[in-house]
Amino acid sequence: MTELTQEQGKVQLISWRNPAVRSVVYQIVSVVLVGFAAYTIFQNTVANLTKRGIASGFSFLNIESGFAISEVMPVPMLEPGFVSFISSIFLGLIAAFVLHKWVTRKGKTVGGDYRLVLLTIFFIFVVPAITYLLTNHIFVTETYSEASSYGLGLVTGVFNTIKMSILGCILATIIGFFVGIARLSSNWLVAKLAETYVEIIRNIPVLLQIFFWYFAVIRTLPMVRESINFFDVFIINNRGIYLPDPTPLPGFHPFLIALFVACVGVYFRLRHVKAVQDLTGRQLPVLFPSIAILIVFPGLVWMGLGAPVELSYPKLTGFNFTGGLNPSPEYAAMLMGLSIYHGSQIAEIVRSGIQAVSTGQKEAARALGLRGGFVMRLVVIPQAMRVIIPPLTSQYLGVTKNSSLGVAIGFPELVSVGGTILNQSGQAIEIIGITMAVYLAASLMISVFMNWYNEKMKLVER
C-alpha cells in the first residue's frame, strides 16, 4: 500500500505520459530521420561521383588552374611565423586589457594617466611590431596567374570580395546617411526627393540595377578613341574609369608617420579639452583646432619632403589607356549597384533611427537650455545610434553577400572564381562548401560583434 501511494505522485518512469520521455523520443526520432537522410544523400553522392570519375577531397586546390582572373592583387599566403605573430598580437591585447583593469581597480581615472596610454600603445602596437621584425616569414605575397593553383585563385576571389565589400559598405553608408537625413529635412522638396530615391531604388532587384549600370551605362560609354576626358586627369570610356594613381616616392613613409602623429595629437588635444572642461567648465573649441592639427602638421611635413607622392596619369598608348588607377567596368558597376541599392536601405535605417528618439527627449533637452547642436550631440545621436547600428551591421553583411552577384557580370569575386573552378574541375561539393564556409565565417564574426554591441549598449531597465 505504501509503495502505491508513493508512486501515485509521479508518472511511471517509462511511459508516454511522461513529458521527459516524450521529449527524448522526439529527439531520437528527429536525429534518426536527419541521420538517415544524410546517409542516403552521402551514399547517392558517393555513387554519383564515382560514376563521373571525380575524386572528392581538397587536393584539387593544388592543381594548376590554367585560367586567367581579370583582377588580381598580391595576396598573402601564410607562413609558419604567422602563428607567433598572431599570438603576440593577442598577448599584447591581453596585457593592455589586464593593465587597464588593474589601473581602474586601483581607483585612478584612466583618462588622466598619460603613462597608461603610452604603455597601451606599447602593448598593442610595439610588441607585435617587434615580433614582426624578429620573425622573418609571417606570410609571403603571391599574385595569381594562369600558372597558379586553384587555391590561390580562391584566395584571390576572397580578396576581391573583401575589396568590393569594404568600398561598397563605405559608399552605401555615405549615401545612406546623406539620404536618410535628407528624408527628415524641414525642406519639403528635399525630403520628397530623398523619399522618391528610396522608394524607387529599394523596389527594384539589385541584380537588375547592376545589369543596368554594367550593360546600359558603362558598356555604352564611348570607346577608347572617343573617351570622355577631363583634362587628362579623369578619363571615362567603356573600358572603365581612369583616375590618377598616387605612387609613393621615398619620403612617403615619414609623411604617413606625420599623419599618424597628427592623429595622436588630435587625440591628446581632445583629452585636454575634456580635462579642461571637467576642471573649469570652460569649453575649448574642438572642430577647427583639430582640423588645423590634421592639416597643418602633415602639410608642413609633406612640403618639407617635397610632396613625396607622384601621381601617375593615364596615358593613351596604342589602343588603350595605361597607367593611372583603373577600376574595371565590372568593379565600377558592382560598386554603383551595391552602394546605391544598400544606400537606400541604410537611408531607411537612419531615418527610423533618428525618428525613434521621441520628441519628448528633444523637448526636454531644449527646455534645459541646450542649443541645437548639443541637443543632437548629447541626446539624439547617442540614442539614435543604438537603434541604427544593429540593422546597419546586417546591411554590411548584406553588401558582402550581394557582392557575390559579381558572378553575373564577371567580376572575379569568390563565387565567380569558384564557379569557374567548379566548371573546370567538377568539384561541386568542395567549392560550394568552401564558398559557404567563407560567408558563414563572415556572418558569424558580424553576429558575434552585434551580440557584444547589443549587450554593451542595451539600455538598462528594471
Place this chain on the structure above:
Amino acid sequence: MSGEIIGAVPPLEAGPPKMNIGVVGWIRMNLFNTWYNSILTVLSLSLIYYTVTSLLNWGVRLARFTGVKPEDCQGIDGACWPVISDNWAFFMVGTYPYELRWRPLMALLVVVALIMLAVWPRIRRMRLYQLAWLVSPIVIFIIIKGSDTFGLSQVDTRHWGGVMLTVILSVVGIVFAFPIGLMLALGRRSRMPVINILCVGYIEMIRGVPLITVLFMSSIMLPLFFPEGFNLDKVLRAQIGIIMFAAAYQAEVVRGGLQGVDRGQEEAAMALGLSYWQSMVLIVLPQALKIVIPTMVSSAISLLKDTSLVVIIGLFDLLGIANLVLANPIWLGKMFETYVFVAAIYWVMCFSMSRYARRLEIRFSAGDR
C-alpha cells in the same frame, strides 16, 4: 492680490496670421524658411527639372512608339519602344509556345477573378470560395504545365519564363516556405536541445550565406544527392533552393511574432488545460502571425526581388528574358528601354505590395488601441 482678473481687451481680427496658412504660407514654411533651405529648394527644383525634362525627351518626345521592324528606330535620339511592344508576350510568358499562350492568360484570369470576388465580404465568407482558393494552385499548375488527362498538351518548364516564371517562383516560394519556416521557428523555441540545435543550425546557415550559393547548391549539388536516373527539373531545382532560402527567413519573421506574444497567453492556455499544440494553434500562433503579417509582406517583396537571381543559374525569368531580348542582334543596344521597362514591372509589383504592407500595419496598430 489673489483673484485678480485682467480686464478684457478688444479682440484682434480672427484667424491665424496670413503668412502661416494657405499656399503661400505653406511654401514659405516648408521651402524658404531659412536661407539654406531656399538654396536647397532651388537646387532641388533644378535637379527635378533636369531629370524630368531629359526623361520626357528621351522617353516621349524623341521616342518612337510604333513600328514593327527594328529599322524603324534608326536615326532617333530617344527611346525605341517597339523593343517592348514587339517582345511583349516574350516578357510576359517567355518562350511559352505561341499557340498555347491563351493558357497562361487563363491562369491569370482565374487569379484575377478570385481576387475580384474577394471584394464582396459575403462571397469571401463562402466555403465554396475558400475551397476555390485552395484548389486554384492545382488548377493553375495544370493549365500552365498541361496534363494529358485533361487534353492539354504538356509544356516543358524550359519554356516557362518572363513575368509568369517570376511570379510562380515567388508565390510558390512563399507558400511552401511558410509552413517550413513556422516549424523551424517553433523548433528554435523548443526546449529539446537536439531539435533546437538542428533548427538554429539550419536557419543561421542559410541566413549566413548569399542566395546565389543556395541556388548553386540546389541546381548543381541536388542532382548528386539523388540516386542515378532521378531527374529533377531545372525550374523545380531552383524552386527548391528558393523555398529553402525563404524558409529560413520566414522562420525569423515568425520568431519575431512569437516573441511579440505575451508569455501570459501561453500560460493562460496551459491553465485552461490545452496541450502544447492546441495552445500554439489556437492561442499563440493566431496572435503571433497577425503581428507579423506586414513583415511577411515585406519579406515577400524581398523574395520577389531575389528570384531575379535565377538568371545566374540559367533560367529565363523576367530579368533573364530582358537579357535574352538584348542578346538578339536585332535589338542590340536597346538596353535602356529594356531595363527601364523590366525595372518598372518589378517596381510596380514591389511598390504596390509595400503600400499594402504599410496599410495593414496602420490598420493593425489602430486595431490594437
Place this chain on the structure above:
Amino acid sequence: MGSKRAGNNNEIMIEIRQMNKWFGNFQALKEINLTVRRQEVVVICGPSGSGKSTLIRTINRLEEHQQGRIFVEGTELTNDLKNIEIIRKEVGMVFQQFNLFPHLTVRNNIMMAPIWVRKLPRSEAMKIANELLERVGIPEQADKYPGQLSGGQQQRVAIARSLAMQPKIMLFDEPTSALDPEMIKEVLDVMRELAEQGMTMLVVTHEMGFAREVADRMIFMDAGHIVEEASPKIFFSKPKEERTKLFLSQILHH
C-alpha cells in the same frame, strides 16, 4: 493657506499679453492675458484639449506663438535665439512623461545642463547633482539608469534635473498624470516643498487637493480661453462661470 508668500513681492516674472496661437487653422490659444509674479504658484486646470499644456509650453518656446507678446523676466520671447536661450536658462520644465535621457545615469542626467549650458566644472556639477538628489530624496539612486527607477522616482529626478539649472521659474506639465496613484504623493511633496521655498511655479494638473493647498491662484481654461481666474478659496467654493462649475463637479465627484 493661500497667498502667503507672494504678497510681499510684486516683481513680475511672466507677462503674457493678447497672445494667440494656431496649429495650422486650429486656434489653440485665444486672447491669453496672464501675469505671474515672483514666488507665485499658479495652477492651471481645464478639460483635455483646452490649451493648458500649450500655454505653458509657449513660455519656454517649445511652442511658438503667432500673435501677442510674452515677457519672461523682462526679456521678450521672439524669434531671437539669444532671447530664447536666456529665457530657457531661467525656466525649468517638468514633463508628464518625465523625458529622462535613458542612455545616461541619473546623476549624468542632472549634470548635463550644468556642464554644457552653465559651463560648470565637472566636480561642481557633481556636487549640485548630489545635493539635488538629496533634496528630492533619492541620493542612493544616483548611479542607476532611468529605466531602473519607478515612475515617481523618475519624476523626482526630472525635477532635480530642471533645478540643476537654478531656474527662477518652474513649469510643470501634468507631472503626476503618468504615475501610479501610490507614487503621486512623493512627487507632490517635492513640489510642495519647492513652493514653500519660494519658487515661482506654473502647474498644469488635475490634483485639486494639491491646488487648494498650495496654489496662490487658479486658472481655468477651456477651448483655448482663460475662462476664469481666482484664488483657490473662491475658485473652489463659488466659481462664477458655468463651465468652471461643470468641470469642477466632474473632476471632484468622480
